[in-house]
Amino acid sequence: MFTLFSTQTVAQDAAMLDVPSNQPIKVLEYLSDMDAIGTVLRARYLAPTLTGSDDIDAVLDDMAVLCESDAISIRETMDPAPTRIIVSLSSEPVDFGASVSDVTQYFEAYRVEDGRCIWELF
Secondary structure, three states, X not given: XXXXXEEEEOOOOOOOOOOOOOOOOEEEEEEEEEXXXXXXXXXXXXXXXXXXXXXXXXXXXXXXXXXXXXXXXXXXXOOOOXXXXXXXXXXXXXXXXXXOXXXXXXXXXXXXXXXXXXXXXX
């Protein structure tokens, strides 16, 4: 069962984040919720150059870097600290949980182990 219990929306003028592909990425929002396993941090990012025909390896590399360089630091401010982080990239802002056919979205899940993001099959 999904229960949203907090949201942190980032200002429209948020700084661009550095990723290996050099694509422009900004934080859209951070959400936290509880599921059957525990607390989850959902780090949602806006990546307007995504097209759906992206180099998936580059997208995965960017998502791993976002988890390690941004989401993990947000996780450290939370109590209780989430045991999992879900990173999402979206070509346009989309309401959480919505599927919009002309908007490209990617999702990856990571467990947190020894302060690091460990990729899990999503």
